[in-house]
Amino acid sequence: MAQSSGGIGIRSPASIADAADRRPAQLTGFSSDHAAHRIEMNTRTRAMKLPTSRQRKILMLRKLLPALFVATTALPAAAVLTAPAMAQSQPADQVRVRGSVISLGDKALKVKTREGNTVDVTLADGWVVSGVAKAAITDIKPGDYVGIASLPKVNGGDGALEVLIFPPALKGAGEGSHGWDLKPNSSMTNATVADAVKGVDGQTVTVSYQGKEKKISIPNGTPVVTLAPATKDDLIPGAIVFIPAAKDASGALATHQIVVGTHGVVPPM
Incomplete structure (x- = not known):
């Protein structure tokens, strides 16, 4: 000192x-x-900062989207199941279950399908649930990113069966036009709206994707929705659901994602 x-x-x-x-x-x-x-x-x-509620919602939607609206025969990497029996077999097929909830258990959701069958869908670890909110044809504007299920029209072009307006954070996800099973010969087109022309019976949109364009008419009365938050508490008996699932060689179903109807709005896809 x-x-x-x-x-x-x-x-x-x-x-x-x-x-x-x-x-x-x-x-x-x-x-x-x-x-x-x-x-x-x-x-x-x-x-370190915890994610905001908006960031959590975007992360949830990004997890949810790929298996919902990309029509491929193989599941996304995040949805690959790792059970030994499946690891030894060919990759599981992707199927879509549409129907109403019978009951929700700890490990599975029991559903009555639109075809009238009862199926058990295993809930994979980390499964998520989303809802849909009602929108309008007039909400569709140039620059919007949309998913449109449609059918070919006799006089050319396509006619929409339903429209999903994606949140801005998901623009570009699953871009392209693929076969869809909402109805026979239907397709799902995920694309950006180039222009929208209002007509006497709805409107016609020109959408662009991967350097291509497609004209789709959207008649008045066509279901138009956007994604919305939901929880497992919304999976009550009678609730309408849309489930992209993995189907293994034995016919067993499993999923990471569920879309459920809430507040009177059902998933139209």
Whole structure:
């Protein structure tokens, strides 16, 4: 310790800093290296921010979208099941279950399909549920990203069976036109609206995707929806559901995603 001319002990800045470095170890009983590590970890923890409710919704929708609206024979990587029996077989087929809830269990959802059959759909770890909210034809504007199920018209072009207006955060997801099973010969087109022309009976939209264009008429009365939040509490008996599922060689079904109708609005896809 440095001494002043008056004999009073005065601590140098260096000695103060050295004592401060030793203090965590003296107080906690840990080494100075351990204390420094704890301080660093606490600093990192404080720097981390929990996602906002909007960010959580976007993350949920991004998980939900690929298996809902991309018509492929193989499931997305996130939906691949890892049961030993399935690992030894060919990749599971992708199917879509449409119907109403009979009951919800801890591990499975029992559904009465639109064909009249009763099926059990296993709920994979981390499964999510979404709802739909009603929209209008007039809500469809140039620049919107939409998913339109349609049928070819006799006089050319397609006629819409239903329209999903995607949230802006999902623009570009699953882009393209694929076969769909809402009705025989139907297709699902995920594309950006280039223009929308209002007519006497609804409107006609020109959509663009992957360098191509397609004209689709949307008659008045066509169901138009957008995605909305929902929880497993909405899976009550009688609720209408749309479920993209994996079907293995034995016919067993499993899913990571469910779309459920709420507040009188049913999933039209």
